[in-house]
Amino acid sequence: MLPAIPTDFTPWASLGGGILIGLSAVMVMALFGRIAGIVGITAGAVTQGDRGWRIAFIGGLLAAPLLWMLATGGFPAQTVGATLPGMAIAGLLVGIGTAFGSGCTSGHGVCGLARLSARSLAAVLTFMACAAVTVFLLRHVLPGAA
Amino acid sequence: MMRLLAGFLAGLLFGLGLILSGMSDPAKVLNFLDIAGAWDPSLAFVMGGATVTTYIGYRIVRRRPAPVLMDRFDLPTRRDIDAPLLIGAALFGIGWGIGGFCPGPAWTALPIAEPGTLVFVPAMLLGIVAGRRVA
Numbered sequence: 001m002l003p004a005i006p007t008d009f010t011p012w013a014s015l016g017g018g019i020l021i022g023l024s025a026v027m028v029m030a031l032f033g034r035i036a037g038i039v040g041i042t043a044g045a046v047t048q049g050d051r052g053w054r055i056a057f058i059g060g061l062l063a064a065p066l067l068w069m070l071a072t073g074g075f076p077a078q079t080v081g082a083t084l085p086g087m088a089i090a091g092l093l094v095g096i097g098t099a100f101g102s103g104c105t106s107g108h109g110v111c112g113l114a115r116l117s118a119r120s121l122a123a124v125l126t127f128m129a130c131a132a133v134t135v136f137l138l139r140h141v142l143p144g145a146a
Numbered sequence: 147m148m149r150l151l152a153g154f155l156a157g158l159l160f161g162l163g164l165i166l167s168g169m170s171d172p173a174k175v176l177n178f179l180d181i182a183g184a185w186d187p188s189l190a191f192v193m194g195g196a197t198v199t200t201y202i203g204y205r206i207v208r209r210r211p212a213p214v215l216m217d218r219f220d221l222p223t224r225r226d227i228d229a230p231l232l233i234g235a236a237l238f239g240i241g242w243g244i245g246g247f248c249p250g251p252a253w254t255a256l257p258i259a260e261p262g263t264l265v266f267v268p269a270m271l272l273g274i275v276a277g278r279r280v281a
Contacts, residue, residue: 004184007174014191017167021192022199024160029204031152033213033220036160038249043274053153053215060157061253067158068165076165078255079173080262082245091252091266093241095273098249100280101234102222105248106160108235109193114200115221122227127239128179134243135179 004139005079025111028057037107039098097127149215161254167192170254172246179243234277 028036032053038061045054068076082090098104101123103112108127112120161170168174169192177186212218242248247255247266255263 004177004180005173006184007168007171007177007186007188009186010168010188011191014167014169014188015195017163017165017169018192018195018197019199020159020163020166021169021196022163022203024156024163025196025200026203026207027152027156027159029213029219030207030210031156031213031215032149033216033218035222036156038160038253039274042249042253042271043278046271046275047278053149056150056153057157057160058253060154060159061161061164061250062157062257063154064158064161064165064254065170065257068162075258076170076254077168077174078171078258078260080246080255080260080266081172081176082262084261084265087245087262087265088269090241090245090247091269092273092276093237094245094247094249094252094266095241095270095275096277096280097234097236097238097241097273099234099274099277101231101238102224104238104250105242106250110196110200112222113197114204117222117225119225119227119231123231123235126232126235127242130236130239131243132179132181134240135176136182138244139180139183 021106021110022114025106025114035107035111037103037111039095039104040102040107043099101127152215160250163196164251164254167195170251172251175242175246175248175251 025036041054041057045051065076108120108123164170168188177184178189245266252267256267
């Protein structure tokens with residue numbers, strides 16, 4: 001796991017970014033009538049009938065850092081931690097967990113909470129708690145494990 | 147064509163939001179989760195800003211009889227809290243805590259091509275396919 005690199009507290013940028021994410025979720029609902037859950041969109045892009053807009057949405061996600069670089073002249077700040085086996089395990093768990101639990105940070109988190117869904121709230125509290133416990137164990141109890 | 151353009155723009159907006167907010171940086175995500183250590187509460191502002199904006203926007207959109215580019219709204223209907231939901235969320239949380247990536251930020255990080263991301267994204271896609279098959 002990534003050693004603790006201090007990061008700046010950025011309430012305004014984070015609030016602004018959150019509002020952009022919310023506007024995108026509203027756009028998906030207004031135009032396509034659907035929840036903007038990234039896992040649902042990703043799974044739909046490879047499986048379901050109406051794949052076009054979902055593939056285009058992922059194209060937009062991929063284009064965002066490139067546009068960011070054109071606009072600011074630098075890479076978005078990003079430090080990927082964990083060892084490569086750690087990242088492989090993390091990716092598998094994130095994929096299986098979000099598919100099995102029908103949603104991720106955007107589907108259950110942003111969209112589900114905005115719909116006042118108790119089901120989504122239960123998912124959010126569960127994944128937040130498990131993530132915080134995992135970070136606690138890897139940073140403070142078993143440093144160097146992943 | 148309209149759908150593709152609209153889908154692309156929505157994804158671009160989402161991705162720019164992830165980058166601006168700091169959510170696309172695993173170091174920041176892990177620090178948010180590290181309440182006992184280098185705690186950075188920024189991501190609470192991301193979730194707050196996104197959820198409140200979505201709540202207000204959904205209330206406005208709901209007045210329409212149908213979405214602009216589709217015949218009808220297609221929303222999740224389940225309300226029950228069952229074992230697969232909680233087991234899935236728990237597995238997701240553990241993976242999120244190890245890598246600092248949830249699915250959206252993992253996609254936006256892909257073009258920067260860090261080795262960890264190049265391992266994470268295919269593993270995540272494999273996991274999604276496997277998880278769907280089991281669910």
